[in-house]
Amino acid sequence: MNVLRSISKSWAKRSDALFCAISTSLPSLRGVSVSRQSLLLINTATVSGVVGLARGDEVLAQASLQLATASNTVVAAIDHVLVKAGCTLDDVAGIVLVKGPGTFTGSRVGASIAKAIAYASPCSLLSVTTLEAVAWSGFLTSTTQVTDGPVWALLDARRHEFYVQEFTVRDGAIVSQADAVCLGPGAFDTVRDVGGLAACAFSPAAVPENQRGRERENVAWSFDVYPSCVGILAASVGARSEDPFTLEPLYLRSTEELFDHPKVAL
Structure with missing residues (x-):
């Protein structure tokens, strides 16, 4: 996977080029074809990311990503989990991508890598939103038993705003x-007005x-x-x-709002 690592480092901020470069490199890196039954899981949309390989309801291997400083390590992490699980890309039946909202660069890098692998393998490409994944992660790890009722997912959107x-x-x-x-900041009052379990993707x-x-x-607030x-x-x-070919990261703000016109907190 050295070819992929060098490509990822060079093109980390140019997602279209990254998609093309990785997809042309992947076929020669695949192993002997076997019956596909594994899912490759990718989250680079949050500052604390993860990649993993699952089969059925079992996670075979996973690697954490601290994307605030290492967005170009995603391909190396995928390589690591494949080796750790004793698999190749030919074992991957599909990719599940956390497509956003989240960090602008991280979301684009993850989407580009997922698209490239899905195209070159080929395998199916599925997406979930960051807030769906946060809600499930909080629900499954909560010490508060929740059998019905509200579950909230919150993500820091910066500029004193929150995705909810x-x-x-x-x-x-x-x-x-x-x-x-x-x-x-009124997002917290919105949650309190209803109550329930709140999974927060921030400290x-x-x-x-x-x-x-x-x-x-x-x-019941649950942080990090x-x-x-x-x-x-x-x-x-x-x-x-x-x-x-058409998947794009999910942004709840426009690029103009992200870079040119900061929003006043609601």
């Missing part, structure tokens, strides 16, 4: 109750001071919950089938 989506537990599964939105330090330490909380392999795998039950 409400889910509910139905027959043991996480089901969306509303579309994801981008809110200001407690990201919570505005005037929103911390409320008495008689009706919310990032998409895990088991969470991504669980969310993949409702994953969307994607075309590797």
Whole structure:
């Protein structure tokens, strides 16, 4: 996988070129064809990312990614989990990509790599949103037993804003109750108005001071919950089938809002 590593480092910020370069390199790197039954899981949309390989409901291998400083290590991590699981790309039946929202560069790098592998293998390409994966990850690891009722996923959108989506537990599964939105610090009051379990993909330090330490909380707050392999795998039950030529990362803000016109907190 040295060819892929050098390509990823050179083109990490040019996603279209990265897609083309990796996809042309992959066929020569595949091993002997076997019966495909594994899923490659990729999350590079959050500052704490992960890649993994799963078969059925079992995660065979995984590798953490600290994308704030190492977005160009994604391909090497994929190589690592394949070797650790004793697999090749020919064992991969499909890819489950966490497509955003999240970091701009991280989301594009992960999408480009997933698209390239899906095209070159070829294998199926599925996507889940970051908030779906966060909700499932928080639900599966929560010490608070949730059998029904609200489950919230929150993600730091920077500039004192947060991506928020409400889910509910139905027959043991996480089901969306509303579309994801981008809110200001009032997002925490929105969650408190309803209550439930809140899985937050950020540390407690990201919570505005005037929103911390409320008495008689009706919310079970869980912090530093990032998409895990088991969470991504669980969310993949409702994953969307994607075309590797047309898939784009999910942004809840336009590129103009991201770079040119900072929003005032709602």
